[in-house]
Amino acid sequence: ETGVTQSPTHLIKTRGQQVTLRCSSQSGHNTVSWYQQALGQGPQFIFQYYREEENGRGNFPPRFSGLQFPNYSSELNVNALELDDSALYLCASSSGYRGRNTEAFFGQGTRLTVV
């Protein structure tokens, strides 16, 4: 058991709405990364937070935003939802200086469906 928990596990939203996904990192981990996994594909890197600051971002538009809190838990916010945002969203936590990914632990994911 990795200790990374995500909520909710499933979510259905309407196009144009906003959504917030949550992640509780494994104890002692100061870095969290978010990934989008579309059906039948590998995870795609969205962004990474280290000690409450975004320190890396993939090719995702600004309507994808995040937060990391002092207890290192994290949120992923998506505004103006589009049908193509339907995917499994994965959170991964790791420890080390500025998130050196020698090992990342993944949560079970949140399945988002946009209709």
Added chain:
Amino acid sequence: AQSVTQLDSQVPVFEEAPVELRCNYSSSVSVYLFWYVQYPNQGLQLLLKYLSGSTLVKGINGFEAEFNKSQTSFHLRKPSVHISDTAEYFCAVSVRMKTSYDKVIFGPGTSLSVIP
């Protein structure tokens, strides 16, 4: 730009037979290499990783992988598969970016089906 290729999208194999899942990557800088497994409706679980040192890496559940720098490959092998190995397998590389964070790039995945 860095990328990861998994040459086989689907691999069927009979129970107790050996299996190899292939992974090639491209990167102009040194990388860390990983294999993850994903069971249906679950997150990713780390099977094994290569950071440095010995090129043969052993992981959980009897899996191993060999890093070949000249061929930029990191193939995953298991000498005898079980029904419970049926899952999606992802190869990934971690690349140090100029802004001092590690970006993890995943391959498209290989679906391993173990046939009784």
